[in-house]
Amino acid sequence: MKLYGFFRSSAAFRVRIALNLKRLDYQQAFIHLRRGEQEQPGYRAINPQGLVPALETDGLTLIQSLPIIEYLDERYPDPPLLPGDPAGRARVRGLAAIVACDIHPINNLRVLRYLHGPLGHDEAALAQWYNHWIDAGFGALEPLLAASPHTGAFCHGDAPGLADIALVPQVVNSERYRLDLAPFPTIRRIYETCMTLDAFAQAHPRAQPDCEA
Amino acid sequence: MKLYGFFRSSAAFRVRIALNLKRLDYQQAFIHLRRGEQEQPGYRAINPQGLVPALETDGLTLIQSLPIIEYLDERYPDPPLLPGDPAGRARVRGLAAIVACDIHPINNLRVLRYLHGPLGHDEAALAQWYNHWIDAGFGALEPLLAASPHTGAFCHGDAPGLADIALVPQVVNSERYRLDLAPFPTIRRIYETCMTLDAFAQAHPRAQPDCEA
Numbered sequence: 001m002k003l004y005g006f007f008r009s010s011a012a013f014r015v016r017i018a019l020n021l022k023r024l025d026y027q028q029a030f031i032h033l034r035r036g037e038q039e040q041p042g043y044r045a046i047n048p049q050g051l052v053p054a055l056e057t058d059g060l061t062l063i064q065s066l067p068i069i070e071y072l073d074e075r076y077p078d079p080p081l082l083p084g085d086p087a088g089r090a091r092v093r094g095l096a097a098i099v100a101c102d103i104h105p106i107n108n109l110r111v112l113r114y115l116h117g118p119l120g121h122d123e124a125a126l127a128q129w130y131n132h133w134i135d136a137g138f139g140a141l142e143p144l145l146a147a148s149p150h151t152g153a154f155c156h157g158d159a160p161g162l163a164d165i166a167l168v169p170q171v172v173n174s175e176r177y178r179l180d181l182a183p184f185p186t187i188r189r190i191y192e193t194c195m196t197l198d199a200f201a202q203a204h205p206r207a208q209p210d211c212e213a
Numbered sequence: 214m215k216l217y218g219f220f221r222s223s224a225a226f227r228v229r230i231a232l233n234l235k236r237l238d239y240q241q242a243f244i245h246l247r248r249g250e251q252e253q254p255g256y257r258a259i260n261p262q263g264l265v266p267a268l269e270t271d272g273l274t275l276i277q278s279l280p281i282i283e284y285l286d287e288r289y290p291d292p293p294l295l296p297g298d299p300a301g302r303a304r305v306r307g308l309a310a311i312v313a314c315d316i317h318p319i320n321n322l323r324v325l326r327y328l329h330g331p332l333g334h335d336e337a338a339l340a341q342w343y344n345h346w347i348d349a350g351f352g353a354l355e356p357l358l359a360a361s362p363h364t365g366a367f368c369h370g371d372a373p374g375l376a377d378i379a380l381v382p383q384v385v386n387s388e389r390y391r392l393d394l395a396p397f398p399t400i401r402r403i404y405e406t407c408m409t410l411d412a413f414a415q416a417h418p419r420a421q422p423d424c425e426a
Contacts, residue, residue, distance in 0.1 A: 049311060049353035060300055064314065067306035074299040086287040087273055093280035098262060101277065101314045102321075111319060114345070121332065132327065140262035 001026040004046060004054040006033045007208035010104060010169030011065040012053040016203035017165045018069040022076045026055075030210040033109055066093075066100050069162060081161045092156045095144065095163035099170045103137035107173070127177040134174050138184045141167070145186040153193050160194060168194045172205065214239040217259060217267040219246045220421035223317060223382030224278040225266040229416035230378045231282040235289045239268075243423040246322055279306075279313050282375060294374045305369045308357060308376035312383045316350035320386065340390040347387050351397045354380070358399040366406050373407060381407045385418065 003019065003026050005012030019026050031037045031052050038050045047054040047063050055062045058075070062068045073081045082089045105111070107130050115121045115129060145151045155163035171191040174181065181188045194200045205211055216232065216239050218225030232239050244250045244265050251263045260267040260276050268275045271288070275281045286294045295302045318324070320343050328334045328342060358364045368376035384404040387394065394401045407413045418424055 047353075048356045049315070049350075051315070058300070060303070062303050062307065064307040064310035066314075067303050067310055070306060071299055071303040074302070086284055087271070089287070090273070090275050090280050090284040093283060094275065094277040097277035097280055097313075100310075101279075101318050102262070102264070105314050105318050106324060108315075110349075114342070115332075118341075119328075119332070119334065119338065125332065128331075129327070136323075137262075140260075143261045 002029060002056040003027070004029045004031050004043070004056075005052045005208075006031050007205040007211040009033065009052045010173050011051070011100075013169035013172070013203055013205060014065045014100075014165045015053045015055060015068050016208075017168065017200055018072050018081060020199035020203055021079060021081065021160060021165075022072055024072070024076065028209070032210070066096060066162070066166070069165060073162075079159065081165065083156060083161070088150065088156060091148070091150060092161055092163045095141065095155055096166035098137050098141055098144075099166040103133050103170055104173075106133045131174075131177050131179045134170065134179055137170070138174075138179075138181075138187055142184045142186055145190070151186065151190075153190075155190055160197065160199070164190060164194050164200075167191065168200055215242055215269040216240070217242045217244050217256070217269075218265045218421075219244050220418040220424040222246065222265045223386050224264070224313075226382035226385070226416055226418060227278045227313075227378045228266045228268060228281050229421075230381065230413055231285050231294060233412035233416055234292060234294065234373060234378075235285055237285070237289060241422065245423070279309060279375070279379070282378060286375075292372065294378065296369055296374070301363065301369060304361075304363060305374055305376045308354060308368055309379035311350050311354055311357075312379040316346050316383055317386075319346045344387075344390050344392045347383065347392055350383070351387075351392075351394075351400055355397045355399055358403070364399065364403075366403075368403055373410065373412070377403060377407050377413075380404065381413055 001024060003015060005028060031043055037043060038052060044050055046061055049063060053065055055068045062071055069081060082092055112126055115126055145155060150156050152158040154160045155167060168191055171187065214237060216228060218241060244256055250256060251265060257263055259274055262276060266278055266281065268281045275284055282294060295305055325339055328339055358368060363369050365371040367373045368380060381404055384400065
């Protein structure tokens with residue numbers, strides 16, 4: 001099993017957490033996004049989208065972090081990353097999608113580069129943009145988590161799963177421009193609980209071999 | 214079953230297609246996004262994220278289009294919207310995620326409004342932004358579809374499914390600023406095939422009761 005990733009990619013971070021929770025061994029290939037290695041023909045042949053992560057396993061090349069994690073959950077069901085009931089799965093997938101569809105892609109490197117390059121915005125405008133979308137997403141996640149009887153030590157019950165896997169890298173990203181997490185106590189509590197687990201801690205960007213100062 | 218949507222929302226469009234393919238009866242509640250009805254407390258109580266769609270069913274309020282569709286597929290398995298094998302499901306979910314994570318949210322109304330309002334960009338810059346992200350996503354989808362033996366009349370085999378449900382509304386969106394689809398013949402072929410089906414045609418924004426000229 002070979003994961004193409006980059007220490008700072010929060011989509012790759014998600015897959016690292018899932019692989020760790022499943023206790024699966026994997027190799028890493030490091031695609032340096034700031035140096036543009038994702039644009040090289042070699043990597044484009046692996047993932048035509050030119051994004052990380054990609055996972056080679058079972059003779060397949062899988063792309064897109066949540067579909068990769070759903071695949072791992074189907075192939076290696078123990079421990080499960082999704083609840084056993086359709087309603088629970090819909091809730092967890094919905095929470096994960098708030099991050100994976102409506103926060104992270106808008107703040108991705110290629111989008112920030114477009115804002116900086118063609119649109120000419122400075123670092124202060126980028127910081128405002130970045131925190132605006134996290135704030136909007138967390139502003140929905142917090143009441144959805146705080147008000148639900150399904151929320152436990154983790155986003156759904158007392159075992160970590162797909163929603164936590166999406167949430168934790170986004171909280172780490174929120175440190176980039178020092179977003180105030182005080183309005184999001186449930187998110188912060190769950191994040192802190194997750195980070196006590198090796199599966200999350202060892203997947204952190206700082207713990208990766210390609211991490212830069 | 215009650216769908217909160219808006220004729221122009223391509224995320225709501227996806228759920229309409231899925232409901233039609235499943236031959237499920239549903240009511241529609243129209244949340245006028247341009248008038249800001251999604252920001253009103255009434256709708257925020259239904260979906261704290263203030264986005265459409267939301268689906269009320271089985272005593273639940275589901276949010277996020279792809280999780281809603283996965284729920285429908287689990288509750289009403291016939292006809293299936295995902296392949297029966299994990300590899301096929303990963304492929305279809307990956308194709309859908311290219312649209313649902315990496316194209317659509319970046320071009321969403323709230324993002325365009327931020328570009329226009331706080332960042333002060335004009336319509337020409339918005340058009341360029343909009344087509345840039347569709348072009349990037351379709352530029353990955355096209356070879357993934359064209360090169361795969363799994364692609365048939367539809368994105369995966371010869372029956373419509375989740376990837377087609379994501380793709381078709383995005384092709385409709387590409388008409389907004391007249392993106393040239395010539396570089397994407399497989400996407401165009403699949404789109405045209407889908408639009409011959411009532412389930413897709415009747416879900417089109419123009420066919421909705423809240424459609425405006």
